Amino acid sequence: MQFAIQHTWxxxxxxxxxxxxxxxxxxxxxxxxxxxxxxxxxxxxxxEPGVGFPELWNYEVVESFFLDSTTENYLEVExxxxxxxxxxxxxxxxxxxxxxxxxxxxxTITENTWRGEALIPWTxxxxxxxxxxxxxxxxxxxxxxxxALNPIPKEDLVDGQQPNFHRLEYFQNxxxxxxxxxxxxxxxxxxxKGKA
Numbered sequence: 001m002q003f004a005i006q007h008t009w010x011x012x013x014x015x016x017x018x019x020x021x022x023x024x025x026x027x028x029x030x031x032x033x034x035x036x037x038x039x040x041x042x043x044x045x046x047x048e049p050g051v052g053f054p055e056l057w058n059y060e061v062v063e064s065f066f067l068d069s070t071t072e073n074y075l076e077v078e079x080x081x082x083x084x085x086x087x088x089x090x091x092x093x094x095x096x097x098x099x100x101x102x103x104x105x106x107x108t109i110t111e112n113t114w115r116g117e118a119l120i121p122w123t124x125x126x127x128x129x130x131x132x133x134x135x136x137x138x139x140x141x142x143x144x145x146x147x148a149l150n151p152i153p154k155e156d157l158v159d160g161q162q163p164n165f166h167r168l169e170y171f172q173n174x175x176x177x178x179x180x181x182x183x184x185x186x187x188x189x190x191x192x193k194g195k196a
Contacts, residue, residue: 049083052100073126132174
């Protein structure tokens with residue numbers, strides 16, 4: 001299953017080759033692969049590659065969110081071309097209750113492009129994922145750019161609005177079974193107990 005981020009958060013077309021994201025069966029979890037332009041702006045985070053890094057959204061990053069819209073439980077996965085990552089489990093809009101879980105993640109940078117491959121354990125996903133959105137961020141200061149797979153439509157924008165990736169109403173239909181097969185049953189997870 002493949003996606004391309006072709007718009008900014010407010011529905012303008014991107015002015016570069018789009019970031020591409022693919023999801024596939026990684027056996028122990030969902031394999032997420034990212035390919036796209038490497039902007040190298042801002043500078044790399046100070047954290048070690050392959051390790052969770054707090055507030056990674058302040059750097060160059062690609063993010064995917066997996067939502068159970070009936071409970072507003074969702075998983076946020078952030079991947080940085082320099083090799084750092086960030087996992088957040090959220091229950092309620094913007095309400096993270098777990099951060100910086102470990103994950104296998106590797107990247108390669110070749111001149112002006114990068115490729116990342118992550119394995120997201122099944123236990124990190126909330127039960128009954130039915131919506132998804134993905135984002136990409138790069139640039140510094142006034143040149144900071146926020147891109148969305150499913151952006152906010154022009155007609156919904158209001159004056160002075162800022163990018164907000166937690167607008168769950170703009171997430172689109174998505175089922176893990178469409179990748180894993182209709183007979184597949186998501187493994188249960190203690191991480192989400194009591195978060196109905």
